[in-house]
Amino acid sequence: MHGNSPQPERKLRSRAWFDNPANVDMTALYLERYLNFGLSQEELQSGKPIIGIAQTGSDLSPCNRHHLELAKRTREGIREAGGIAIEFPVHPIQETGKRPTAGLDRNLAYLGLVEVLYGYPLDGVVLTIGCDKTTPACLMAAATVNIPAIALSVGPMLNGWYKGERTGSGTIVWKARELLATGEIDYAGFVKLVASSAPSTGYCNTMGTATTMNSLAEALGMQLPGSAAIPAPYRDRQEVAYRTGLRIVEMVAEDLKPSDILTRDAFLNAIRVNSAIGGSTNAPIHLNALARHIGVELSIDDWQTYGEDVPLLVNLQPAGEYLGEDYYHAGGVPAVVNQLMEQGLIVEDALTANGRSIGDNCRSAKIEDEAVIRPYEKPLKEKAGFRVLRGNLFSSAIMKMSVISPEFRARYLSNPDDPDAFEGRAVVFDGPEDYHHRIDDPELAIDETTVLFMRGAGPIGYPGAAEVVNMRAPDYLIKAGIHTLPCIGDGRQSGTSGSPSILNASPEAAAGGGLALLRTGDRVRIDLKRNSANMLISEEELARRRDALAAEGGYRFPPHQTPWQEIQRALVGQMETGAVLEPAVRYQRIAQT
Ligand code: FES
Numbered sequence: 001m002h003g004n005s006p007q008p009e010r011k012l013r014s015r016a017w018f019d020n021p022a023n024v025d026m027t028a029l030y031l032e033r034y035l036n037f038g039l040s041q042e043e044l045q046s047g048k049p050i051i052g053i054a055q056t057g058s059d060l061s062p063c064n065r066h067h068l069e070l071a072k073r074t075r076e077g078i079r080e081a082g083g084i085a086i087e088f089p090v091h092p093i094q095e096t097g098k099r100p101t102a103g104l105d106r107n108l109a110y111l112g113l114v115e116v117l118y119g120y121p122l123d124g125v126v127l128t129i130g131c132d133k134t135t136p137a138c139l140m141a142a143a144t145v146n147i148p149a150i151a152l153s154v155g156p157m158l159n160g161w162y163k164g165e166r167t168g169s170g171t172i173v174w175k176a177r178e179l180l181a182t183g184e185i186d187y188a189g190f191v192k193l194v195a196s197s198a199p200s201t202g203y204c205n206t207m208g209t210a211t212t213m214n215s216l217a218e219a220l221g222m223q224l225p226g227s228a229a230i231p232a233p234y235r236d237r238q239e240v241a242y243r244t245g246l247r248i249v250e251m252v253a254e255d256l257k258p259s260d261i262l263t264r265d266a267f268l269n270a271i272r273v274n275s276a277i278g279g280s281t282n283a284p285i286h287l288n289a290l291a292r293h294i295g296v297e298l299s300i301d302d303w304q305t306y307g308e309d310v311p312l313l314v315n316l317q318p319a320g321e322y323l324g325e326d327y328y329h330a331g332g333v334p335a336v337v338n339q340l341m342e343q344g345l346i347v348e349d350a351l352t353a354n355g356r357s358i359g360d361n362c363r364s365a366k367i368e369d370e371a372v373i374r375p376y377e378k379p380l381k382e383k384a385g386f387r388v389l390r391g392n393l394f395s396s397a398i399m400k401m402s403v404i405s406p407e408f409r410a411r412y413l414s415n416p417d418d419p420d421a422f423e424g425r426a427v428v429f430d431g432p433e434d435y436h437h438r439i440d441d442p443e444l445a446i447d448e449t450t451v452l453f454m455r456g457a458g459p460i461g462y463p464g465a466a467e468v469v470n471m472r473a474p475d476y477l478i479k480a481g482i483h484t485l486p487c488i489g490d491g492r493q494s495g496t497s498g499s500p501s502i503l504n505a506s507p508e509a510a511a512g513g514g515l516a517l518l519r520t521g522d523r524v525r526i527d528l529k530r531n532s533a534n535m536l537i538s539e540e541e542l543a544r545r546r547d548a549l550a551a552e553g554g555y556r557f558p559p560h561q562t563p564w565q566e567i568q569r570a571l572v573g574q575m576e577t578g579a580v581l582e583p584a585v586r587y588q589r590i591a592q593t
């Protein structure tokens, strides 16, 4: 039905601006300003749907910058299907460049986009997603406003190569840092090696947060099937931009809204896909946030209940070897969903943006390269989901099971009497600056029995929550062959890191969590059988420390540097429940009324 889509009977919301007989003065005012760049009165009053293109690309957002090109094809699709495209900017977020952390800006971009979608004459919207936080910010805003919305991924960069080996975004930094520490490369070599991982436009080519969130946007049903994994520079990416433009016009005609797609079933599908792809530990934060904005019940425990037992099928760095182009050629998200469908792990009738169910979309999807996407029976790892841990350190934190290496297991989980637990001595850092200052300080006496703690890095403490829980071992241990120590913290961790960390601890130290009471030298015990993480400190001593901290005025964090930091700190919730702006959750489906 492309080209001559029948116009919907329903009155489009843009009519209230451009064709409102009850208020001709305002209609004239609304019309004249859109006429000034060449749209005609006939077009604006034709009854054609007005489709927003929420543009996240800019020079400040290199990961999403290719959307500036793709939007041209999206416009052609919109026009071809009988719509009128209006492109507008979204607050830029670039994951690695934003200080103090891009996490701070997710809720800001969300707020800004809610205002635009609600307050302007838009009947539907194409969400241009890509770099880590741009995806949840856009989806969350579409959920709150609830006008027809479809996401378009910008796609990953091409594979990075260095001396015949794949170099993946982010992941290569950890390796390069070790080579620098051991003196195998110098600073120039370090930069060259890291830069080799970014050979083209697009987002991170590893299974970091970007590939994760773009895959999950497809698994949730918010993108056209098969579109998430297409590398940014491929011609297929241009085609899907065009098809996305065609499709959003149909979605407006069908009144297919985010609330029709983002059901609890869709979220459970996404949780399982996240395990199978080896998805980022940022996914629970963002999906729980999205669920709250659309009004779906989803708890942190759902991630363990539905996701933990799902095996790792996608062999991408950091858990595996390959990169984004390989993922696409191997079949991308539909091939993964198909494998899960055969096990009954996908709710097949969940509706997706193309108007069909995820089951119909993925029923015939095949794996094209079993080295990159494994069949369910031959996984890379069993039980690749997240474990939810609790104890006197925090009321919840998660651990990504797929990155626990055999070496780590041998070193920490090898006691035959107690095979799933380990104890260690805590070394505590207050924020990333403190860690960078002191990690190589011999006085801390860090050895292979140490558990590194990072606190003051949560949504309030380091506003937005920093990706800093994954800490490298001191140089002297790396030289001795000890590369990873267990890390625990109230911050986040980059999806491109392969560290066995316990992170997203809620409540954070700055919100009165148990981490605030921990001291360097304390013994801690992690028990993966009981899903517990505790400081081995008596109740009496903990009470004493709690009183002492309260007397000092509570856990201290750095002062606000910008107005938004202060506003976010006052209104943000904890990571367990999505780190959303709590008052915003009251506003749901606001465009329907
Ligand atoms: Fe933008 Fe990784 S830094 S996608």
Ligand code: MG
Binding pocket: 095, 132, 208, 209, 210, 467, 493, 494, 495, 496
């Ligand atoms: Mg990241």
